[in-house]
Amino acid sequence: MEISGADFIRGLALLGAGLAMGLGAIGPGVGEGFAAGKACEAIGRRPEEAGLLTRTMLVGQAVSESTGIYSLVVALLLMFVVK
Amino acid sequence: MEDLTKVWTWTLDVAGFHLVFNATTIVMTLIIMGLLIAFGWLATRRTGLIPNPFQIVAELFVDSFWNLTKDALDEDMAKTYFPMICSLFMFLLLCNWIGIVPHMEEPTKDLNTPLGLGIMGFFIAHYAGIKTKGFGAYIKEYFEPIFFMMPLNVIGELAKVISISFRLYGNIMGGSIIILVVSHLVYGLIIPPFLYGFFGVFVGTVQAFVFTMLTLVYISVQVK
Numbered sequence: 521m522e523i524s525g526a527d528f529i530r531g532l533a534l535l536g537a538g539l540a541m542g543l544g545a546i547g548p549g550v551g552e553g554f555a556a557g558k559a560c561e562a563i564g565r566r567p568e569e570a571g572l573l574t575r576t577m578l579v580g581q582a583v584s585e586s587t588g589i590y591s592l593v594v595a596l597l598l599m600f601v602v603k
Numbered sequence: 604m605e606d607l608t609k610v611w612t613w614t615l616d617v618a619g620f621h622l623v624f625n626a627t628t629i630v631m632t633l634i635i636m637g638l639l640i641a642f643g644w645l646a647t648r649r650t651g652l653i654p655n656p657f658q659i660v661a662e663l664f665v666d667s668f669w670n671l672t673k674d675a676l677d678e679d680m681a682k683t684y685f686p687m688i689c690s691l692f693m694f695l696l697l698c699n700w701i702g703i704v705p706h707m708e709e710p711t712k713d714l715n716t717p718l719g720l721g722i723m724g725f726f727i728a729h730y731a732g733i734k735t736k737g738f739g740a741y742i743k744e745y746f747e748p749i750f751f752m753m754p755l756n757v758i759g760e761l762a763k764v765i766s767i768s769f770r771l772y773g774n775i776m777g778g779s780i781i782i783l784v785v786s787h788l789v790y791g792l793i794i795p796p797f798l799y800g801f802f803g804v805f806v807g808t809v810q811a812f813v814f815t816m817l818t819l820v821y822i823s824v825q826v827k
Contacts, residue, residue, distance in 0.1 A: 592773050596780075
C-alpha cells in the first residue's frame with residue numbers, strides 16, 4: 521500500500537489531535553478535582569457558607585478548565601483545518 | 604459529521620474586498636436581541652408592587668448582579684458599569700441556552716461572537732482605567748516592577764482577551780460537538796436530552812457567569 525505525503529500529514533495531524541486532547545486533559549482534571557476537594561473540606565468546616573463556596577468553586581473550576589479548552593481548540597484545528 | 608463544517612454564509616464583494624458573513628451567527632444574534640428587547644418591554648410594561656412574572660425574573664437578575672458589581676467596584680462606579688454587566692450576562696445566557704431549541708444554533712459557537720465581546724470588555728476596562736487613574740498613571744502601570752517588564756505586561760493584557768474568548772468558544776463548541784457525536788452514535792435515542800441539559804443549561808450558565816465575572820474583574824483590576 522502506497523502512503524502519499526498528504527496521507528502522512530493527515531495521519532500525523534489526527535495523532536497530534538489525540539495527543540493534544542489526552543495530555544491537555546490531565547492538568548484540568550487534577551486541578552478541578554483538587555478545587556472540588558478543597559471546597560468539600562471548607563463546606564464540612566462551615567456548612568452555612570455552602571452557597572458562596574459552591575459558586576466560587578464553579579467559577580474557579582471554569583477558569584482552570586481553560587487550558588483543557590485550549591487543547592480542545594488545538595485538537596479541533598488539527599482535525600478539521602489541517603488537510 | 605458533515606453538519607459540523609457546513610456553514611451558511613453571505614458573500615459580498617465591495618471595492619475589491621471579498622467579504623464573507625457568517626449568516627447563522629448574524630441571524631441568531633438578531634433573534635436573541637429581539638427576545639431580550641421583548642423581555643425588557645414585558646418586564647417594565649406594568650411595574651408595580653404586585654409584579655408580573657417577567658418583572659420577578661428581571662428583578663432577580665438586577666438584584667443579584669447589582670450586589671456582585673457593588674462588591675467588585677465601588678458604589679458610584681458600579682452605577683456606571685452595572686447595566687453593561689447585567690445585560691452582558693443576560694445576552695450570553697440566552698446565547699448559550701438557545702441551542703436547546705431545535706434548528707437554533709448558539710451564536711457563541713462561532714469564535715467571532717466571544718472574540719467581539721472580549722475585545723469590547725478589553726476596551727471598556729482600559730477606558731475605565733484611563734478615566735479613573737489618568738493617562739500618566741495608566742502608562743506607568745506597564746513599567747511596574749522594572750522598566751523592561753513592559754513587553755510582558757502588554758502581552759499579558761492581550762492574552763486576557765484571547766483566554767476569555769477562547770474559554771467561552773471552546774466550551775460551547777466542544778459541548779455541541781459532543782452532543783452531535785453521541786447523538787449519531789445512539790441514533791438520537793434517550794441520551795441527547797440529558798446531554799443538552801448538561802452542556803446547554805449547566806455549562807452554558809456557568810460559562811456565561813464566568814465571562815461576565817471576568818469582564819468585571821478586568822475592569823476592577825484596571826480601576827484599582
